[in-house]
Amino acid sequence: MTEHVTTWLGAYHDGELRGLRLRQVEAHLAQCATCRADLERLQALAALLQESPAAENLTPPERFVAQVGLRLPRRPERPAWQRALEIGWQLAPLGLLGAWVFVQAVFTMAGAVLVALRMGLGGELVAGLLPASQQGPSLSEIFSLSGASLGDVGRIVLQLLSSGGPLGWGVTLNLVSLVVIGLLYWSWLASWWARRQHRQLRVQQETG
Amino acid sequence: MVERGERGEHVRQAVLALPPASRAVLVLREYEGLSYREIADTLGIPIGTVMSRLNYARNRLRESLAPYLEDL
Numbered sequence: 505m506t507e508h509v510t511t512w513l514g515a516y517h518d519g520e521l522r523g524l525r526l527r528q529v530e531a532h533l534a535q536c537a538t539c540r541a542d543l544e545r546l547q548a549l550a551a552l553l554q555e556s557p558a559a560e561n562l563t564p565p566e567r568f569v570a571q572v573g574l575r576l577p578r579r580p581e582r583p584a585w586q587r588a589l590e591i592g593w594q595l596a597p598l599g600l601l602g603a604w605v606f607v608q609a610v611f612t613m614a615g616a617v618l619v620a621l622r623m624g625l626g627g628e629l630v631a632g633l634l635p636a637s638q639q640g641p642s643l644s645e646i647f648s649l650s651g652a653s654l655g656d657v658g659r660i661v662l663q664l665l666s667s668g669g670p671l672g673w674g675v676t677l678n679l680v681s682l683v684v685i686g687l688l689y690w691s692w693l694a695s696w697w698a699r700r701q702h703r704q705l706r707v708q709q710e711t712g
Numbered sequence: 713m714v715e716r717g718e719r720g721e722h723v724r725q726a727v728l729a730l731p732p733a734s735r736a737v738l739v740l741r742e743y744e745g746l747s748y749r750e751i752a753d754t755l756g757i758p759i760g761t762v763m764s765r766l767n768y769a770r771n772r773l774r775e776s777l778a779p780y781l782e783d784l
Contacts, residue, residue, distance in 0.1 A: 511767065514763065514766050514767050514770060515748070515763055518741065518748070518766075520747065520748050520763075545774060545781060546770065546774075548781045549770060549773055549774055549777065549781060550742065552719075552723060552777060552780055552781060553723060553727075553742045553743070553773075554742070556719065556720040556723040556724065
């Protein structure tokens with residue numbers, strides 16, 4: 505037998521279920537006496553509430569809220585692009601996290617290449633990292649034409665990454681990108697907080 | 713007739729004893745006949761919350777009104 509559908513019985517009783525969920529609940533009820541008994545108790549409760557004269561003087565505020573709420577114009581449905589923008593904004597921290605992971609991956613790879621170059625693996629390693637279609641004659645031809653070898657390329661990259669201030673270009677670029685990502689995240693956080701404050705203020709004004 | 717009046721009073725007390733948030737949802741559903749969507753719009757809450765508050769209110773009422781439910 506499938507799992508009990510206690511959570512959905514109320515919605516089923518109220519005629520609020522549709523599609524697959526409705527079929528699931530109906531199929532389960534057909535074979536489960538416990539859930540059928542639960543449903544009967546729900547129906548009995550509804551009957552008891554309906555026949556009770558107490559309904560006439562129950563909690564006027566809720567009736568008032570309902571009557572006013574239903575007469576007010578509905579908030580217009582926002583266009584799809586606005587909803588997409590909103591979802592994008594909500595997912596911005598994930599994007600920043602992805603950017604951070606990407607930056608770290610790139611610099612880790614660059615570090616590994618640097619170590620390899622320092623160990624003298626040089627041009628062979630660089631050539632090995634390239635796809636087969638770009639290896640061999642074409643690459644060698646380019647560097648032989650310019651009078652440089654793949655080992656020279658390695659030295660140039662090494663010098664470039666090692667220069668650029670006391671930390672070297674690699675570390676400096678890494679730090680700069682981390683600072684940019686950090687700043688973007690803090691801006692997002694500040695904007696989220698401001699929106700939250702604004703929404704709270706509006707709710708207070710509406711209910712106040 | 714007296715018994716019916718007494719039962720009505722018990723029902724009223726049981727409903728009034730519910731937490732305001734659950735009571736509001738129950739009243740709008742059972743006495744005003746609003747759909748879940750209408751309740752959600754009226755109270756400014758998600759439909760899932762409407763459902764959970766309604767389940768909570770009904771479970772509480774089933775406990776407090778158990779003797780009357782057995783008679784029905």
